[in-house]
Amino acid sequence: MLKQFKPPDLVVEIVGGEPYEYYPLGEYIVMSPGVCGGRPTFKYTRLEVEIVLADLKAGYSIDDVVTDFQRSDLTKEAVQEAIDLAQEAFLVSSKSALPAVV
Template sequence: MTLAGFPRISIDPGVCGGRPVVTGTRVRVTDVLEMLAGGASIAEIVADFPYLSEADVQAALGYAAATTDHPVVLAAE
């Protein structure tokens, strides 16, 4: 199933254990993020994985940013 607002990202319990992947591939969002964190450029990722596009990499970044956005709740002292 593709995710609302993220048509290039999908989750399927039968693919990669239900982890978010680039739609139509078995490349997990986490894999893309780890490559970027390791210093790979978008162009290098697309060259290494020709079935991915720059838009796919950007979608993985956008999805990651959206899922880490949450309200900060501080306990009352």
């Protein structure tokens, strides 16, 4: 079942002595106005979700991706969340693209 979309609240944390503002999309994925143009990234990194999803689409396994981005402290759970959010976004967008059935 699809969840009703509710815009997330802005979160402000102090990270490394600096304020870090973000909108949580999940536990591991955020949108931060000051990071990567506000595109979804993995929390506390500049690693864009789109890059990880492209690697998965290209045939890399979750383990391969986690190993390739180990400097970003990427976890299997974070990658799985990216897959789940992408799937949910696809389902919502494809559902809204269908004509209404009366």
